[in-house]
Amino acid sequence: MKTKLYVLYGGKSVEHEVSLKTAVTVLRSIDESRFEAYPVYITPDGLWCTPGQLADKEATIERLIAQPAFCDPARSMGEILAGIMALPGPKVVLPLLHGSNGEDGTVQGLLELLNIPYVGNGVLSSALTLDKAMSKEILARTGIRQTEYRVCRFEEWRSDKAAILHEAENFIGYPCYVKPASLGSSIGISRCTNRGELLAGIVEAFSYDKKLVIEREVDGREIQVAVLGNERPLASLPGEFIHDRIFFDYESKYMDKRLTMSIPAKLADGLTSRIRELAILAYQAHGCEGLARVDFFLDGEGELFLNEINALPGFTNFSMYPVMWERTDGTSYSELIEKLIGLAVARHEAKQTIRYTR
Template identity: 85%
Template structure:
């Protein structure tokens, strides 16, 4: 019997489009001799539904994956999917391809835990920690992993006294600095600020996406990325970096600039590659990660490393850094990488079934 594979994509998130692009690539690569695939589209309003009829691989497009929900109430739409296709008998696994809030933050993971279905990627706690930059930084500090100077501000603090927040940020962080929504990815809502006017604008924009923001001191240097995979014994890939001339690697730079090139492995001083890989695994384990994550570092001109952030669901198209790093590390092809992640999901689920819930 084939394993039923439920692929979740879209989502109530500003990263909705990124998720759709990921889904097209992943669905193209699924081995249909092993998996019975069920695409599940989540609208921008959080409604769950399935595209009409089976979709042949040569018909896979973003437009084809978008569906119209039967119900206008999220609870009824989710219930329809859970009691319908996800209640079918036989082996099953869920592949969440949801970026940002309402998908990458532990919410969907909690639902899947309740219905006792194996799913790819991080669990509830690690998903929530890695998406929330403010909480992640506390975990990194506790683990003794170096990071740049930062401060966290909440919306209530800002609306009460804007001038005080500006003054505190300037005194503690200075310029240039970066303002970030605490729980978003793909560089959405992030601003590089060089003076008070830009800081004011950046804070207002960040608070339009989140009720909590992080302001960080800029590290002048390179951004080095590492792919990590596994459960109890995670492994780190060779480090990689994008070669570009952008002062700020924002959303448009990441997804629209056709001149971007990958350098894998990154050209690093002797011994630094192994150090970065070890730190990536340490950070992964400190957050309780399982399945996969991409760990991003800054490397300044003096060779000092700063951990920037952990992305629990990194970009996963076939030209994204995460899968390409594995292909250049050990030859793992894109489709084989998906198989590995599904295997880790099933193994984690089976391991949890051995737990005792009665005295």
Template identity: 90%
Template sequence: MKTKLYVLYGGKSVEHEVSLKTAVTVLHSIDESRFDAYPVYITRDGLWCTPGQLSKVGLTVERLIAQPELRDPARSIGEILSGMMALPGPKVVLPLLHGSNGEDGTVQGLLELLNVPYVGNGVLSSALTLDKAMSKQVLAQAGIRQTEFMACRFEEWRSDKTAILSEVENRIGYPCYVKPASLGSSIGISRCTNQVELLTGIGEAFSYDKKLVIEREVDGREIQVAVLGNERPLASLPGEFIHDHVFFDYETKYMDKRLAMSIPAKLADGLTSRVRELAILAYQAHGCEGLARVDFFLDGDGEWFLNEINALPGFTNFSMYPVMWERTDGTSYSELIEKLIGHAVARHEAKQTIRYAR
């Protein structure tokens, strides 16, 4: 019997479109001799629905978008769970939900309650990695170097803007980056070189989240490492996007056709092995399982600064994460999906040995 693979995509998130692009690529690449794919679309309002089983032939983003029959999120989720996801036989869930309400532990918690295997990180690691402020505390505890930073909640900002501006200018300095604490894909992030830009950037970040992080800029290269596995994770060769942008924002990441990948990144002796070690250390410090991409800065003195860890990195066939694995050990895109499914099943089976009664 083939395994039923429930692919969740879309989501109540500003990264909705990124998720759709990921889902198209994944559905094109699934081995239909081993898996029956069941697409589950989550609207921007959090409604769950399905376009039904789809053929790979002519599959597009537009065909993935379904029209929900139910307008209540709880009822729509119940309909999917009691119908499609209650079908008999082996099953695995593949969440392709970037950002809030999907990559932050919320959907993972639901899947834990359903006791089904699912690809990617669990509740705690998903929540930690998406919340940049909490992640930085974990990294500090693990002794991993980061740039100078501070976190700020909306109520703190509203209560004493003068004190926070003073702290930023005296401790962080310019240029600095203002980031919503719990978003990815560089959405809502601003590079600030003076107080006017800082005020604008803080306002922008707070429109996406009620907590933000402000970081000192590191003048150096951006290097990424893909990590894969559960208890004994592996790190890929490091990769780098070659570009001439001062700030690698959303438009640059997804729309600049001039971007070029350098994999492996051209690094001095010893730096490659060190950054792979640091990537695994950060991965394990967050309790990650399945996959993550770990992003670093390398300054002119050869010092590594961990920027952030992404528990559900971009996953189209031209995204850095799968390409790094292909160039590290020859793993194809479809093989990578199967490895991730294998790690999900292994983790689920291990959990079944846990006792819940005395």
């Protein structure tokens, strides 16, 4: 019997479009002799629906966008859960939901309640890695070096803007970055070189989140590592994008056709193994399972700073995460999906041994 693979994509998130691109690539790469794919589209308003089963060659962004039968999130979700996701037989969920309402532990909590195996990080690790402020607290306790930063909540900003600006300018300094705490794909992030840009950046970040992070710029290279596994994770060879932009923003990541990857990244002797060790340490400190991409800054003096952990990294054919694994050990895109599904099933089976009664 084929395993039913429920692919969740879209979502109530500013990263909705990124999720659609990921879903297309995944659906086109699934081994149809082993898996029966059921696409589940979540609209920007949070409504659940499905375009029906599609052959891999039929998966396009246009075909994946479906129209919900109900205008109420609870009813639309209930229809999917009681319908296709209640079908008998082995099943796994592949949540390809980037950013809020998907990568932050919310959908993972639902799947835990449904007792269905799912690919990727669990509730706690998803929430921790998406929240940059909380992640930095974890990293600080682990002793992994980070750039100087400050966390600011909206109520603090509203009550004393002068104090926040003073602390940012005197403790962080320019250039600095202002980031929404819980968002990815560089959305809502501003590079600031003066007070005017800092003010604008804070306003921009608060339009996406009620908590933000202000951090000092590290002048250097950004090195990425793919991590895969549950209790005994493995780290890929490090990689980096070669580009000439000061700030690697959303347009740079997804629309710049001139980007090239350097995998493995050209690093000094001993630095490759050190980066891989730190990536696994950070992964385990956050309780990650399944997959994550760990990003570092490497300054001109050879000093490493951990930037962030991405629990659901970009996952198209041209994304860094799958390409790093292909160049590390030859794992193809389809093989990587199957490894992730295997990790999801193994974690789920292990949880079934836990007692919930006295």
